Amino acid sequence: MIREKQRVTQGDRHSKNWIRQIPDIVWAPFVAGLLILIVGLLGLAFGQPWLFPSLGPTAFLQAEQPKQPTARFYNVVVGHLHGLAAGLLAVVLLGATTAPPVLSTGELTAVRVWASVLAMFLNMLFGFLLKAPHPPAAATTLLFSLGGFKPTAADAIHVVIGAIAIAVAGELLRQIRLKAKLSEA
Template identity: 35%
Template sequence: MSVRDDLSAGINVIIHFTFLGAIAWATGRPFLFPSLGPSAYLLATGEQPRAEGAYHVIGGHAIAAVFGLLAYVVFADGLLVTDAFTRAESFSPAVGRLAVSSTVAMVLTTVGMLWSDTNHAAACATTLIVALGLMSTPLDTGIIVASVVLLVGFHGKVVEPLQDHYGVEPRDAR
């Protein structure tokens, strides 16, 4: 355990989410979404080559967003997971369609990440967010990818130079 590394990671997350939160607030658009948290965590806690870095983070989320949207449009267009489960109906056609959408999205995302060697596990949550109707328009998909690009770019251009300047880059990636 390194208190220095832990505090550095916490500060990094504050910086990342203040930046994206400000963009979300200024635009009224969802530049913050659940699967961005694990990506920011990986960036904040240090180099983990198979999961962290622009290629993996951006590529994984882009693949996930596109395949999630494709599955949603084909199998569950117009449905929203929160509405479908509110009714708590056994064998609901809506829940069945969402289950198929999410399964197909996960398979396509998994295979797509393996074939492209992006390997970013957090992106699997992105594909479910899209496939279950939570962010399931082409605009939402674009915002997901833009948000990830902004996160990674901001990390590289602002957070890493600050870490270098103050000598607080995490030494022990976890």
């Protein structure tokens, strides 16, 4: 019985060791790519554009800097939600909904600039108030204020689902890495 427990304990240690032994130079790029793949495959499976540019920096944080508070599940989800809210509010409040989208037209209008200024201000404010800073959420904010996303329920839902998908997968992989690193100490 004691030998069996020792074997299980050694087996548990061995299973954590292989993860711990993966160097960061291999782990981080692999996990970042895997996170993007997961969201992309989900989007393809459901025929929805759930993969968007600000998820790249989110994957980067979760994979390369798993100890950072900004990489936590709460920060990822709430950060993208307040980024979304800030961008939507700014566009609606300043009447930028009819201005041409900057990324597809190459035309930067004054109202889009002012919407971006207000959106960034609100994004930072919400991050402080909700104790949920997440730098990639600033990109989500600008995607709305510059017209990459439209101020519609459909685009908002795409952002929410994409953010939740990467947050769930990223948190799982982040916790695996953190636990493996803790057992190293």
